Amino acid sequence: AGPGATVLSTWDFGAAANAAAFARLSAGGSLLDAVEAGGMVPEADPANHSVGYSGYPDRDGHVTLDAVIMDDTGQVGAVAALEDTVHAVSVARRVMEKTPHTMLVGDGATRFARDQGFPQRALLTPEAEKAWRDWLRTANYRPEANVENRVSRTPGGALDHDTIGILARDAAGRLAGACTTSGMAFKMRGRVGDSPQVGCGLFVERGVGAATSTGLGEEVTRVAGTARVVASMRAGLSPQAACEEVVRHIASLRGDAIRGVQVGFLALGPQGEVGAFCLLPGFTYAATDAAGRTVVHKAGSLF
Numbered sequence: 001a002g003p004g005a006t007v008l009s010t011w012d013f014g015a016a017a018n019a020a021a022f023a024r025l026s027a028g029g030s031l032l033d034a035v036e037a038g039g040m041v042p043e044a045d046p047a048n049h050s051v052g053y054s055g056y057p058d059r060d061g062h063v064t065l066d067a068v069i070m071d072d073t074g075q076v077g078a079v080a081a082l083e084d085t086v087h088a089v090s091v092a093r094r095v096m097e098k099t100p101h102t103m104l105v106g107d108g109a110t111r112f113a114r115d116q117g118f119p120q121r122a123l124l125t126p127e128a129e130k131a132w133r134d135w136l137r138t139a140n141y142r143p144e145a146n147v148e149n150r151v152s153r154t155p156g157g158a159l160d161h162d163t164i165g166i167l168a169r170d171a172a173g174r175l176a177g178a179c180t181t182s183g184m185a186f187k188m189r190g191r192v193g194d195s196p197q198v199g200c201g202l203f204v205e206r207g208v209g210a211a212t213s214t215g216l217g218e219e220v221t222r223v224a225g226t227a228r229v230v231a232s233m234r235a236g237l238s239p240q241a242a243c244e245e246v247v248r249h250i251a252s253l254r255g256d257a258i259r260g261v262q263v264g265f266l267a268l269g270p271q272g273e274v275g276a277f278c279l280l281p282g283f284t285y286a287a288t289d290a291a292g293r294t295v296v297h298k299a300g301s302l303f
């Protein structure tokens with residue numbers, strides 16, 4: 001795993017998130033500050049149709065966001081089906097810090113965001129609305145693999161599914177992570193993906209590792225994917241072997257049902273060891289080392 005990573009994020013656009021996270025760490029911020037700052041980057045990016053502002057809506061035209069944040073002391077906060085709020089990852093952090101709960105959903109999450117002073121903002125951009133109206137003509141729900149790396153290439157042309165998952169470690173080997181997404185484009189109203197669910201989109205355990213996932217969330221949720229990756233690491237597998245194990249498990253469990261489906265996992269060990277693996281070619285991730293150098297890598301794939 002080379003020199004080891006300090007910040008790891010899913011997809012090409014993770015490089016910008018890593019830069020923000022690394023800057024927070026360098027300025028003395030905590031690991032939670034870093035992963036939150038990283039998640040906020042794609043959330044605010046109008047060219048990214050799969051996270052936050054300008055995310056593609058559900059099939060009723062509502063942009064609904066899922067996010068989670070977690071550290072290695074077991075602190076966790078999440079929101080699901082949050083609306084009218086750009087920074088879902090920050091609301092998730094408030095859930096962690098200000099409530100006795102680990103997750104708020106729907107109207108309750110949105111009301112909590114207002115109570116906490118997060119500005120109300122319409123998330124459906126004209127471009128995303130046009131994509132939705134175009135989609136309604138066929139209403140064919142067919143998630144497309146690796147569309148995350150094609151942000152703003154074909155406005156409205158593709159069924160975006162994306163997430164940013166971001167993992168960070170400090171010099172002492174402590175770990176934290178976050179995951180934020182607008183979920184699958186044109187999903188059913190009320191659909192919640194893997195991303196905000198602990199052990200699915202994100203899992204972090206002190207001294208063992210951190211893992212995050214991306215792709216078609218249902219395929220991650222049904223196997224509690226990141227909980228499984230970290231459990232394998234606890235049992236002695238490297239982050240790479242652990243990511244490969246869960247991908248092989250999904251493939252053997254699901255057979256033909258996952259043909260053409262993308263799922264990718266990213267894992268980070270306490271010494272900065274990196275693992276990444278996916279079903280189909282095309283999953284990339286950004287790794288930033290302790291000196292702040294970022295390289296975008298292609299993950300290995302099963303097929």
Ligand code: SD4
Nearest residue numbers: 161162163183193215217
């Ligand atoms: C979801 N896993 O909502 C997310 C989408 C995603 O890359 O990660 N896409 O299913």
